[in-house]
Amino acid sequence: MLSETRDVARAIDALRRGWAIAIAAPGETALTLLPIETADAERLARFDPVGQAHILLSFGRAETLRIVNQRAAAEPDQPVSIRREAWTDFAAATALADPQLDLATPMKGPFRGIDSPAPLAAAAALRLARVAGLLPAFFAGGTGAEVTITPAAIDAHEDANRLAIVARAKLPVAGAEQSEIVAFRTPDAAGEHVALVIGQPDGRPPLVRLHSECLTGDVLGSLKCDCGPQLHAAIHAISHANWGILLYLRQEGRGIGLVNKLRAYALQDQGFDTVDANTRLGFAIDARDFGVAGRMLSLLGQRQIRLLTNNPAKVAGLEATGITVVERVAHHLPPNPHNERYLATKRDRTGHQL
Numbered sequence: 001m002l003s004e005t006r007d008v009a010r011a012i013d014a015l016r017r018g019w020a021i022a023i024a025a026p027g028e029t030a031l032t033l034l035p036i037e038t039a040d041a042e043r044l045a046r047f048d049p050v051g052q053a054h055i056l057l058s059f060g061r062a063e064t065l066r067i068v069n070q071r072a073a074a075e076p077d078q079p080v081s082i083r084r085e086a087w088t089d090f091a092a093a094t095a096l097a098d099p100q101l102d103l104a105t106p107m108k109g110p111f112r113g114i115d116s117p118a119p120l121a122a123a124a125a126l127r128l129a130r131v132a133g134l135l136p137a138f139f140a141g142g143t144g145a146e147v148t149i150t151p152a153a154i155d156a157h158e159d160a161n162r163l164a165i166v167a168r169a170k171l172p173v174a175g176a177e178q179s180e181i182v183a184f185r186t187p188d189a190a191g192e193h194v195a196l197v198i199g200q201p202d203g204r205p206p207l208v209r210l211h212s213e214c215l216t217g218d219v220l221g222s223l224k225c226d227c228g229p230q231l232h233a234a235i236h237a238i239s240h241a242n243w244g245i246l247l248y249l250r251q252e253g254r255g256i257g258l259v260n261k262l263r264a265y266a267l268q269d270q271g272f273d274t275v276d277a278n279t280r281l282g283f284a285i286d287a288r289d290f291g292v293a294g295r296m297l298s299l300l301g302q303r304q305i306r307l308l309t310n311n312p313a314k315v316a317g318l319e320a321t322g323i324t325v326v327e328r329v330a331h332h333l334p335p336n337p338h339n340e341r342y343l344a345t346k347r348d349r350t351g352h353q354l
């Protein structure tokens, strides 16, 4: 497994450089894949010299493009494969992959859906695109893969159970001077998650906040979301409660990565809300893996917690990992004119208790 997960790291690197990879699932022939976002016309010509390749999109993206209606067999959350027609040159494929171009290129198609020659590999490819921070859209079925991996190796690469504590030190922070920072990582995946343990255990379940990284909110003070104020208010609330844990999870943009989150912001500039923006890009509304948080709490010896959140899906996601949430504690911050719509969408479309 060691060399297989190393190959996944090589595959992620290849995708980001615009090189082809292959995914071989049990019982399927290997599917070669060229990421549309990082390819170019020349690479496409090399990948698909005779025009045999097809295009692989996520269900949400295909639905946005009105492709799935023509495919009775299409099932939600299953990737959608369409034929590469004579008109589907590199520029046309880019317009299929990137929703930022939807308003500029409204006329697309006609499309012809096909049965994927390798559905398990296709689904794994879309998972890997998210991990790589790329648009989930590929040319598939060409030649010239740099590396071949399996879906199981992708899962192992992302396996939260492989997280371990790698460093810990005292870290006095504003609002909580008696704090210790604990760093976690896995042998493979890039994100280094941290926990801030505030105060001393007092026998009661800790007050816990799961904070997902938000560069724009946490560092730049963005007013588009509520992350920055929530982060600081959480530290104060935990400090006030005597003891608890802030988990700072490297799951930017609810797990789609910074660049894709900024693409979602660009779609919001065009009028779409946060939920529709993610769907148009081809991602789940919330792509986070709460197994990471569950594993971190277990490693800190805390399996019963009080959770600071307005998001019932977070409670459910954590409980599914074996952590008991004895109490949900609301975490409301005053809205501002820039995040009013975002907060309303969370309330109306993702079940937040606001």
Ligand SMILES: Nc1nc2c(ncn2[C@@H]2O[C@H](COP(=O)(O)OP(=O)(O)OP(=O)(O)O)[C@@H](O)[C@H]2O)c(=O)[nH]1
Pocket: 210, 211, 212, 213, 214, 215, 225, 227, 230, 251, 252, 253, 254, 255, 256, 260, 261, 264, 265, 274, 278, 308, 309, 310, 311, 314, 331, 346, 352
């Ligand atoms: N994809 C996407 N991510 C966003 C957007 N706005 C904020 N985020 C990300 O959402 C995450 C914030 O989630 P949390 O603070 O854990 O909040 P939550 O799931 O809404 O639930 P609470 O615990 O109630 O705050 C961060 O990773 C942000 O980067 C957006 O418009 N699109």
Ligand SMILES: [Zn+2]
Pocket: 214, 216, 217, 218, 225, 226, 227, 228
């Ligand atoms: Zn934010």
